[in-house]
Amino acid sequence: MPLASPPEQALYQQRFSVSYGYPVLFCSGALEPSSESLAWAVARAEPDRRHPVFLVIDQGLADAQEDLEARVLAYVKAHASVLELRADPELLPGGEACKHDPRLLEWLARRFVESKLDRHATVIVIGGGAVLDAAGYAASTFHRGVRTVRLPSTVLAQCDGGVGVKTGVNGHGAKNLFGTFAPPYAVVNDELLLSTLPLRESRAGMAEAVKVGLIRDATLFDFLEQHAEALSRADREPLRELVRRAATLHLAHIAGGGDPFETGSARPLDYGHWAAHKLEMLSGHELRHGEAVAIGMLLDARYAELAGLLPTAARARLEALLERLGLPLYHPALDASSSELGLLLEGLDEFREHLGGDLSVTLLTDIGRSVEVHEMDAARVAEAARYLTERRGR
Ligand SMILES: NC(=O)c1ccc[n+]([C@@H]2O[C@H](COP(=O)([O-])OP(=O)(O)OC[C@H]3O[C@@H](n4cnc5c(N)ncnc54)[C@H](O)[C@@H]3O)[C@@H](O)[C@H]2O)c1
Numbered sequence: 001m002p003l004a005s006p007p008e009q010a011l012y013q014q015r016f017s018v019s020y021g022y023p024v025l026f027c028s029g030a031l032e033p034s035s036e037s038l039a040w041a042v043a044r045a046e047p048d049r050r051h052p053v054f055l056v057i058d059q060g061l062a063d064a065q066e067d068l069e070a071r072v073l074a075y076v077k078a079h080a081s082v083l084e085l086r087a088d089p090e091l092l093p094g095g096e097a098c099k100h101d102p103r104l105l106e107w108l109a110r111r112f113v114e115s116k117l118d119r120h121a122t123v124i125v126i127g128g129g130a131v132l133d134a135a136g137y138a139a140s141t142f143h144r145g146v147r148t149v150r151l152p153s154t155v156l157a158q159c160d161g162g163v164g165v166k167t168g169v170n171g172h173g174a175k176n177l178f179g180t181f182a183p184p185y186a187v188v189n190d191e192l193l194l195s196t197l198p199l200r201e202s203r204a205g206m207a208e209a210v211k212v213g214l215i216r217d218a219t220l221f222d223f224l225e226q227h228a229e230a231l232s233r234a235d236r237e238p239l240r241e242l243v244r245r246a247a248t249l250h251l252a253h254i255a256g257g258g259d260p261f262e263t264g265s266a267r268p269l270d271y272g273h274w275a276a277h278k279l280e281m282l283s284g285h286e287l288r289h290g291e292a293v294a295i296g297m298l299l300d301a302r303y304a305e306l307a308g309l310l311p312t313a314a315r316a317r318l319e320a321l322l323e324r325l326g327l328p329l330y331h332p333a334l335d336a337s338s339s340e341l342g343l344l345l346e347g348l349d350e351f352r353e354h355l356g357g358d359l360s361v362t363l364l365t366d367i368g369r370s371v372e373v374h375e376m377d378a379a380r381v382a383e384a385a386r387y388l389t390e391r392r393g394r
């Protein structure tokens with residue numbers, strides 16, 4: 001029976017819209033005292049007042065760049081006309097550890113209180129995607145949301161999560177169970193921050209660039225193919241272009257995709273991610289997010305090929321590119337003889353729950369083209385998994 005609408009006189013229809021926008025700067029040396037980028041990012045709307053700032057830095061980044069904290073402090077001092085440091089910078093453990101431990105959020109919120117942060121303050125977060133997610137989540141709920149300026153320090157964060165609108169922490173065994181849609185106030189993508197990133201992390205981040213090329217822009221995919229060897233060494237020039245092009249496509253998708261806060265079920269930016277999220281968990285986070293995405297993308301490409309959606313040549317191009325970039329394409333959980341294959345398939349149900357409503361999985365029909373499907377055949381997923389297992393032996 002159709003639902004009856006309430007009588008007109010009993011209904012007041014509330015309606016408003018909020019417009020969002022934020023700058024993303026691409027630069028080199030944002031923490032040099034002579035650079036205006038970060039000061040502008042914080043103070044651009046009100047350049048005539050001092051802005052209270054609170055700094056959160058990724059511990060792993062601080063360990064790799066020992067002078068980082070001193071450089072940040074010197075920067076704030078050089079821009080004291082607009083920046084006012086409220087407390088000593090705080091370090092958060094890097095990687096998934098910071099998203100797992102609720103006590104860290106509690107502690108960070110306490111530090112915000114002790115530093116008397118109000119809604120006009122700015123939290124500046126410098127770090128990888130995990131620290132941006134965790135500190136961004138804390139900032140977006142503190143006083144119902146304080147401004148966040150992000151300086152992503154990994155390839156993945158600079159071209160994907162760090163320029164997007166989501167924050168999140170893990171809970172009850174599920175990734176990103178708690179989180180917010182909270183657009184940053186600004187993002188400063190400084191290529192120099194990447195100089196100490198281990199090669200494995202750089203390559204993992206490139207998987208997200210492959211992903212956005214696959215679903216949105218075949219010319220980015222061509223570019224990645226042309227520079228695959230140089231990229232696998234994280235050479236600066238092609239890496240700079242990869243970050244810029246992937247970030248821009250990611251941003252354009254958020255703004256132009258019609259669903260920035262993901263109210264619907266279609267999630268093209270999550271291509272390859274249903275399996276990736278599960279594999280990350282099954283590996284106890286030994287697999288990096290981007291590595292799991294690489295495996296998930298090839299798994300779904302093979303699935304699409306088996307389903308007659310994707311030409312074999314396109315799957316082969318993807319497979320070759322991922323391999324040339326130095327990304328892993330196998331994990332023991334894919335092995336049919338392992339008890340984990342069943343667990344991997346549970347990832348589809350978890351993905352459905354995460355989306356809410358119907359299952360919606362993005363599958364490729366060509367490089368740069370995709371469709372949404374609402375059912376996945378378990379036997380075919382197993383067959384695709386077998387392909388990844390067997391190719392390893394070749
Ligand atoms: N919010 C989103 O939309 C979104 C999107 C994609 C991924 N993510 C999340 O991002 C996380 C993965 O982020 P990531 O791949 O950026 O890695 P990461 O944050 O897990 O960091 C990886 C490691 O590198 C260290 N590190 C960071 N920058 C460094 C540098 N410049 N030099 C040396 N070491 C450095 C960190 O301390 C950590 O040990 C996952 O939790 C994932 O869920 C979020």
Ligand SMILES: [Zn+2]
Nearest residue numbers: 160208289293
């Ligand atoms: Zn991802």
